């Protein structure tokens with residue numbers, strides 16, 4: 113790996129602003145590695161800045177690209193810590209395979225992530241819930257218009273010193289009963305840009321109606337809950353957590369699987385089963401379902417205040433955040449920020 117002098121200069125000049133927001137302030141360096149002639153080349157660390165691409169780079173036309181989202185935490189003078197980074201590495205290659213992108217080695221992926229975290233260690237905000245958000249991605253760079261898998265790619269890692277994702281306490285959620293995010297046999301389980309581009313209109317429509325996010329239902333029956341915007345979904349029934357099973361239409365979230373493990377270790381019952389939206393709304397009205405929340409790396413756990421339907425009807429929880437969302441969020445964040453020990457190998461310290 114080559115860390116250029118320009119990258120070192122960019123780091124020594126960088127000043128972290130007081131207010132960072134989420135994903136708004138970019139770290140001064142990035143990692144880059146090219147795929148050509150059937151193999152990945154050498155990794156370089158260069159200053160963050162524009163890159164040159166041909167207008168015919170296939171990513172612009174056929175969206176052949178994948179990405180990951182992960183965080184490095186620092187708290188109470190400890191860290192930086194990565195949370196289950198190999199899960200991101202494995203999911204990255206799962207997405208690569210689905211999108212006909214050549215897989216990348218653990219050495220290149222983790223080498224790039226660890227080096228960026230280590231070089232940016234002084235710019236990781238330490239307030240609870242703040243982090244260095246890390247975005248590894250690969251995109252097709254071959255410069256022609258043939259609809260064929262690209263023969264050239266670029267792997268990059270950029271990072272962003274970030275505060276908490278949602279500053280508002282709880283979300284209002286519009287049930288999306290027409291558009292779908294994913295369908296059986298499609299790309300819903302891969303982290304690829306097209307899934308997100310296709311979901312933006314629903315969020316625009318939700319915002320017009322005064323909602324913060326939209327809830328995705330299954331493509332066949334428009335009845336079963338899949339995900340909430342770009343996050344996994346949980347409903348709480350007293351001391352029981354309920355979440356839909358992952359499938360080829362639901363992203364296998366690392367926060368989701370970590371919460372399932374933590375809940376089970378804490379004696380909370382977890383049921384992985386399909387959730388019928390109409391039954392859920394009835395259960396909210398009858399107060400059988402006491403809380404609901406979405407989870408993901410960026411937002412950690414975000415409680416839901418109420419669901420709304422196109423008819424204008426609203427289904428509200430008595431309390432948001434509720435006790436379960438608060439307890440699980442604290443437990444997970446304490447582990448991620450190194451205040452509490454979690455299951456083996458969940459938290460990796462970067463030198």
Ligand SMILES: Cc1ncc(COP(=O)(O)O)c(C=O)c1O
Nearest residue numbers: 342343344363365366367408409
């Ligand atoms: C569509 C979608 N679902 C769920 C998640 C949550 O996954 P994770 O907990 O691994 O961040 C994400 C974010 O990565 C996502 O983009």
